[in-house]
Amino acid sequence: MNTQMDSSHNDFRAEVRQFLADALTPELAAAGALGFAASRADGTRWHKILFDKGWVAPEWPAEYGGTDWDVTQKHIFEEEMALAGGPMLMPFGLGMVGPVIYTFGTDEQKAQHLPGILDGSTWWCQGYSEPGSGSDLASLKTSAVRDGDDYVVNGQKIWTTNAHKADWIFALVRTDSSSKPQTGISFLLIDMKTPGLEVKPIVSIDGLHHLNEVYFTDVRVPVTNLIGEENKGWTYAKFLLGHERTGIAGVAGSKKAAAALREVAKDESNGVDGGLEKSPEFTARLSDVEVKLAALEFTEARLLADMAAGKPAGPAASTMKILGTEIQQALQILRVEAAAHYALPFELAQIRGEANEPAPGPEYAIRAVSDYNFGRAATIYGGSNEIQRNVIAKAVLGL
Numbered sequence: 001m002n003t004q005m006d007s008s009h010n011d012f013r014a015e016v017r018q019f020l021a022d023a024l025t026p027e028l029a030a031a032g033a034l035g036f037a038a039s040r041a042d043g044t045r046w047h048k049i050l051f052d053k054g055w056v057a058p059e060w061p062a063e064y065g066g067t068d069w070d071v072t073q074k075h076i077f078e079e080e081m082a083l084a085g086g087p088m089l090m091p092f093g094l095g096m097v098g099p100v101i102y103t104f105g106t107d108e109q110k111a112q113h114l115p116g117i118l119d120g121s122t123w124w125c126q127g128y129s130e131p132g133s134g135s136d137l138a139s140l141k142t143s144a145v146r147d148g149d150d151y152v153v154n155g156q157k158i159w160t161t162n163a164h165k166a167d168w169i170f171a172l173v174r175t176d177s178s179s180k181p182q183t184g185i186s187f188l189l190i191d192m193k194t195p196g197l198e199v200k201p202i203v204s205i206d207g208l209h210h211l212n213e214v215y216f217t218d219v220r221v222p223v224t225n226l227i228g229e230e231n232k233g234w235t236y237a238k239f240l241l242g243h244e245r246t247g248i249a250g251v252a253g254s255k256k257a258a259a260a261l262r263e264v265a266k267d268e269s270n271g272v273d274g275g276l277e278k279s280p281e282f283t284a285r286l287s288d289v290e291v292k293l294a295a296l297e298f299t300e301a302r303l304l305a306d307m308a309a310g311k312p313a314g315p316a317a318s319t320m321k322i323l324g325t326e327i328q329q330a331l332q333i334l335r336v337e338a339a340a341h342y343a344l345p346f347e348l349a350q351i352r353g354e355a356n357e358p359a360p361g362p363e364y365a366i367r368a369v370s371d372y373n374f375g376r377a378a379t380i381y382g383g384s385n386e387i388q389r390n391v392i393a394k395a396v397l398g399l
């Protein structure tokens with residue numbers, strides 16, 4: 001792809017930056033710092049602002065509500081969104097089940113679900129993992145048995161991000177146990193209000209509630225909620241994972257975090273005379289991350305150009321996931337080190353944005369440890385980095 005920006009792209013960047021600066025209130029910016037744990041009300045408010053502008057789904061085809069931007073414009077928009085720092089746009093609808101529905105769904109499914117995903121009024125969660133079926137996802141046991149015009153679903157999902165806020169769950173279920181594990185899986189859309197569906201919270205080590213267990217006891221799901229063909233769910237599930245893995249790399253967010261650390265290093269002494277920026281050890285490590293980040297950015301640009309030309313993300317999505325998440329973790333470690341003793345207080349009210357007293361240290365230190373703790377999950381979710389290495393070993397190196 002051509003990575004040189006022409007003047008129209010520079011104008012586009014200025015337009016996006018101005019719009020986001022005008023639209024993002026201080027309250028929405030504060031909610032943005034909470035990531036997945038921001039409230040649904042704040043998330044929906046930001047989503048609607050972008051929807052009203054027509055900018056909420058740049059990756060979608062224009063006929064379904066996408067922006068029809070070129071690859072460079074999409075890249076600029078993603079960067080500016082990360083720099084602005086608004087509440088996270090939930091990936092489960094826009095980035096995951098939306099593309100599955102417009103690619104494999106029936107006209108009725110598209111008409112029922114795409115408008116709510118696009119305008120942010122319907123929230124989704126992802127029901128893939130189960131106890132014992134994470135990396136080995138194809139071993140999943142939650143069953144769906146046909147009974148008249150319904151499937152009857154029984155089983156359990158775990159680590160379901162935002163299930164407590166979601167209206168719908170897209171779930172992988174077993175519809176045939178007699179054949180190879182991958183060929184007996186189906187992809188179902190399930191209304192979270194269906195009788196027999198129960199959500200139980202898991203509060204994670206960052207002190208926040210993002211995760212849940214979801215239990216299904218004789219949950220009746222209309223057959224019309226099946227995506228594509230019965231027992232072909234693995235195909236749709238893999239299509240979705242390709243989208244998920246490139247998104248997790250979080251290049252623009254890491255660029256923002258690295259730039260923020262450069263600023264912190266100017267003032268934060270942390271025992272170093274003249275500030276951390278005078279510490280060869282600290283700046284060498286920060287520079288190392290920045291160089292890797294620049295390389296990742298170019299890899300991402302190449303990948304996006306390939307995808308725009310109709311090529312699948314393929315194993316490159318695994319490379320993006322590994323490098324992107326390792327960079328995120330390296331930046332989180334540097335932030336904790338920069339904050340030093342200010343990172344020690346683990347005050348939940350401060351972390352959750354509910355405190356009515358000033359924090360004991362600087363703003364950047366409040367969630368340094370909380371983000372570091374939750375950040376360990378980045379190399380696990382979306383398919384662990386070990387599994388991504390297996391994918392590369394097989395698909396790229398032919399091992």
Ligand SMILES: Cc1cc2nc3c(=O)[nH]c(=O)nc-3n(C[C@H](O)[C@H](O)[C@H](O)COP(=O)(O)OP(=O)(O)OC[C@H]3O[C@@H](n4cnc5c(N)ncnc54)[C@H](O)[C@@H]3O)c2cc1C
Nearest residue numbers: 126127128129134135159160161377380381382383384386
């Ligand atoms: C914060 C967070 C959010 C999540 N959100 C969701 C969600 O919304 N929806 C959802 O469905 N799931 C979600 N997950 C689940 C996630 O996809 C799984 O945790 C992940 O796939 C790993 O599965 P597991 O936890 O069962 O670990 P396991 O599969 O038991 O793996 C344990 C360890 O063994 C390693 N390992 C396993 N198999 C191999 C192998 N063949 N070769 C080399 N190493 C291997 C793994 O890399 C890992 O280090 C989330 C997880 C986290 C942590």
